Amino acid sequence: MSREHDLIVVGGGPAGLATALYAARAGLDTVVAEPRRAPVDKACGEGLMPGAVRALASLGLEVAGHPIAGIRYVQGSRRVQAAFRHGPGLGVRRTDLHTVLHEAVLAAGVPVLPLRVEEVRQDATGVSVPGAGLRAGWLVAADGLHSPVRRSLGLCVRSRRGPRYGLRRHYATSPWSPYVEVHCGRHGEAYVTPLGPRLVGVALLTDRRAPFDAQLERFPELAARLPAERAVTAVRGAGPLRQRARTRRHGRVLLVGDAAGYVDALTGEGVSLALAGAGALVENVRRGTPDRYEGDWKRVTRRHRLLTELLVRVRQQRVLAPLVVPAAERLPRVFTAVVNALA
Template sequence: MIDLLVAGGGPAGLATAIHGALAGLRVVVVEPRPAPVDKACGEGLMPTGVTALARLGITPAGRPLAGIRYLDARHAVEARFRAGPGLGVRRTTLHTALYERARALGVEHRVGRVGDVHQDAHGVTAAGLTAHWLVAADGLHSPIRAALGSTPPDRRARRYGLRRHFAVEPWTDFVEVHWSPHGEAYVTPVGPDLVGVAVLGPRGRPYDEHLAAFPALRARLAGAAAGDVRGAGPLRRRVRTRVAGRVLLVGDAAGYTDALTGEGIALALASARALVGALVAGCPERYEADWRRLSRRHRVLTETLLTARARPHTARLIVPAAHRLPTVFGTVVNALA
């Protein structure tokens, strides 16, 4: 019998599968898309994410990141990571590294989608397979989470993300976060001649219109677009519980605040480890408390920034305040890192 059936073969699902295989479990991943899977992503890993990958035996190629820099039209402030470098890495490169590590450990992969889920006291059946446990790692729009009724309504303003690559030599080893009155642009070096630029904000404007809010950045990138624009959203996902009988949620399916602080992958990797640890210990219910503990700092700080961003009179003060209080800014960055 399968020990762990994972619905979704993105970073969260594959990290869960790898931790399961390392713990001696029989793991099957069900994913409809061929590897490598690309998606809209800031492509920057915090130092904790780099450490979590190393724990899995994975060191993907990428660009070391020294820290975070905030900029608006008049101010700039930066903070270096104290716990070692982060990593700018193409999403496809990260996915390939995780996928190959999972295969090397004996994780089985099935092409398909997980539809109806049936569970009882002894196991769970989905995608024509029966397992002791099912992990839903099926993303922001998780059909499994929706079927479980674990998503309460959220009437707050919706935000979306768009990402494009540009074939230019990186001009910094920092992740740059450019602020405008209507959104943010994240610049992440991911290769010797490639940067990813993700824009965040309300839905309704195409990528080039978002980028026009940052004229200096747009001028630097002029004529260098490489590849298509990818989008994701709405970003916020409230979730009542991450444990529903023999079904557990991980990654974006487990709940998401915003991409504003860039911790999605790092949090997914840490949660995957906690999830498998709870199952191996025979205490699946422990995972809920572990997830809340692991994500608490991220949720509090991200919600605080979002609240400030939502009000015009405070939104325009975020970068100037960080500029005037660089020690506080550095403390916050490293608390997240």
């Protein structure tokens, strides 16, 4: 007979590892299933907003990175920036963040098993993973943007919006700004994140499918600063970015992180939301109130979802998109308030 755990966490990215860490500290017998070897990389902007920095600190985790003073939008010759009011953000390589979380989970005594989970079976008292000999009272689907568990349970909702995609690459060059720069183009945005004394990350969010270099050429100022010979990593991609789930709880399965639903990377809050969602999930399992998790998830993500939905809609309107930066220039207090609301 297989041993029964309190919690099986499917997925060993930041959302899954944070869930496992919160669960271990709450006294829950937890195991993580993750087939990829650590550290796990992913196409992302690699900028942690101040909220994520504080959440990691509250977990007692120290992550090395490059301080980020705020957000700067660039559109041609126009520039508008907003500083973070409540502490800096942090530019952190995804692999470095994953290493810190992974080591903390192992140190907490949580096993990370090299298992790929694509379907689960549940009954009135628990959830099991077929063929793996794993069973627990609850299972957390933290298996990413295209969650196999979410799909196997029939929880995916088709989006009617045009798809957007993300591409990321690193360049060996000194950061020229303490801000995350968001360069606005006709078909998307380019995010430049300072990651170290001689390293920047460039993430492209776009509604066009084309190679990274072709996409970068649409931002002439950046292309001039970032010649191909300074690229030090291969291109990684992700998408379609927008994913919806019917619910965050299905019987004894709870969804967290990107698996729980994702609007867009436009506001760079993925890690912040993953940490907030993980904390809310574990607290409800600990209290025996799993029925409250859906409402708590909506509460902690509401501001992000509403603002991101609004910004994406504006950015996808060909008439309105070119007006975003000029409007922010004319209304700097509003722009600063929005940036800090998201931070």
